[in-house]
Amino acid sequence: MNEITIGLVLLGILFALLASGFWVAFTLIAVSIAGMVMLGNDNFGLLYSTSTWGAVSDWSLAALPLFIWMGEILFRTRLSKDLFEGLTPWLSSVPGRLLHVNILSCGIFAAVSGSSAATAATIGKMTLPELKRQGYDDKMAIATLAGSGTLGLLIPPSIILIVYGVAAEVSIGRLFMAGALPGLMLVLMFMGYTAYWSAKHSEGVAKQVTRYSWSEKFSSLLRLLPVSALVFFIIGSIYAGLTTPTEAAAFGVLGSLALAVGSRSLTMSSFIDSLMGAVKTSCMIIFILAGAAFLTMAMGFIGLPRMLAENIAVLNLSPYMLLFLLTIMFVILGCFLDGISVVVLTTSVVLPMVIEAGIDPLWFGIYIVLVVEMSQITPPVGFNLFVIQSLTGRNILFVAKAALPFFFLLVSAVLIVTVFPEIVTWLPTSMSGG
Incomplete structure (x- = not known):
């Protein structure tokens, strides 16, 4: 069999296993073994052990379970309530008022949890009932939470940026720097759209306005200080x-343990729950990384990355056309896989093409996270949609339709960083002195 035939057969196996509900990690391993067998190489046991050990023993991955544990600890504190009460006095006179609390709370919580799902769940538990009680439009309340909940993927420390950095061998510290300005840009875009919508739909915003004195506003900042x-x-x-x-x-x-102790929300039960939650999530991600490393090795033996890179070069696509096609591919994959799975599954295949096209791998890391953010609110399996559906009890299509404007805002953000790549590269370049 030639490379194209093997590739098509493996692609069929991949989607068949994923459609059947097979674990992503097991699917990657099974596809890798199938590829090796088709090549006549039966030494896949040794190859699996060497490739996975190299993938999971990278010291950079030590940050992964620690950031996940930090998010799990904070998830069990009164942090979301402090964010809500600390931000409310300052946003009471802004068009859209408390709708902006969703956006800013998600932005701040994303910076300490690194998880999109944890951000949406934690903030949503606090804000959605209060927004509904005060008479805010249910659809817009859900939309702001769905859109800004994705900030957990981009604003550092981001779990998915750590995964990409390890997979693509790009500095995680530089990736964190690169994600800061695009993350801030998204917060401003979300707030701008929310203010515009609120000005056009005044019936969707609470009529009663609470006035706060300057002393109350400044005292509320104490809640945001920790x-x-x-x-x-x-x-x-x-x-x-x-x-x-x-x-x-x-x-x-x-620091998160200190905050939990200080807020008197750390018990032996919550401590064990946070630890077990971090262990389960970390093991899941590292297992997927191990499977992806084995798949990368198998694809290398088959020659698929080289063949794809050569074919792309023959097509003579411009960098913009390549990114356009990759965007479509990532959004489609995001309808069936979670963001981390998309990154580890595709990085080894697309990165040679990206480098061949002259695209900076650092910039590409932020681009891929922005596109994965889009997939988080894309039906049928946008992960944030399921999180919010469980919080509200609403139909998944209602939640997806509500989030649609924020999906298009994310599309706009991808276009902006593509036309102006300095938004991504300026901070890491200036901080490194060149």
Whole structure:
């Protein structure tokens, strides 16, 4: 069999197993073994052990379980309530008022949890009942949460950026820097659209306006101080070069434990729950990474990445056309897989094409996360849609339709960073001195 035939057969096996509900990690391993067998190579046991050990023993991955544990600890504190009560007085006179609390709370929580699902679930539990009680439009309340919940993928420390950095051999610290400005840009875009919508649909915003004195506004900032200090320390220490991402993650765990103790929300039960949640999530991600590493090795033996890169080169596609086609592919994959699976499944195949086209792998990391963010609110399997559906009890199509404007805002963000790549590259370049 030639490379194209093997590739088509493996693609069929891949989608058949995924459609049957087979675990992603097992699917990757099964496809890899099938490819090796088709090549007549029966030494896949040794190859699996060597490839996976190299993939999961990377020291950069030590930051992964630590950041996940930090998010799990904070998920069980009163942090979301403090964010809501701390931001509310400052947003009471902004068009859209408390709808912006969803966006800013998600932006701040994303910076300490690194998880899109944890961000949407934690903030949604606090804000959605309050917004409904005060008479805000249900559809817009869900939309702001669905859209801004995806910020957990981009705003550092991001779990998916760590995974991409390991898979693509790109500095995780530089990726964190590169994600900061696009993350801020998205927050401003979401708030701008929400203010515009609120001005056009005043009936969807609570009529009763609570007036706050300046003393009340400034005293509310005390509620934001603990988490703001944690965010500033984690991100600031990495940007300043004082700590590596792994060291910052370790300090972040200590800081989150201190916040949990200080808020009296840390019990032995919540501590064990946070630890077990971190272990389960970390094992799932590392298992997928191990399967992806084996698949990468199998694809290398078959020669598929080289063949694809050569065929793309023959087509003489412009970088913009290549990115357009990759965007369609990533969004389609995101309808069936979670974001981390999309990244580890595709990076080894598409990266040679991307480098051949002269695209910076650092910039491409932020691009792929933005596109994966889009897939988080794309039916039928947008992960954030399921999280919000479980919170609201609404039909998944209702949630998807509500989130549609924010999907298009994410599309706009992809276009903006494509036309102006300096938004991504300026900060890591300036911080590294060149």
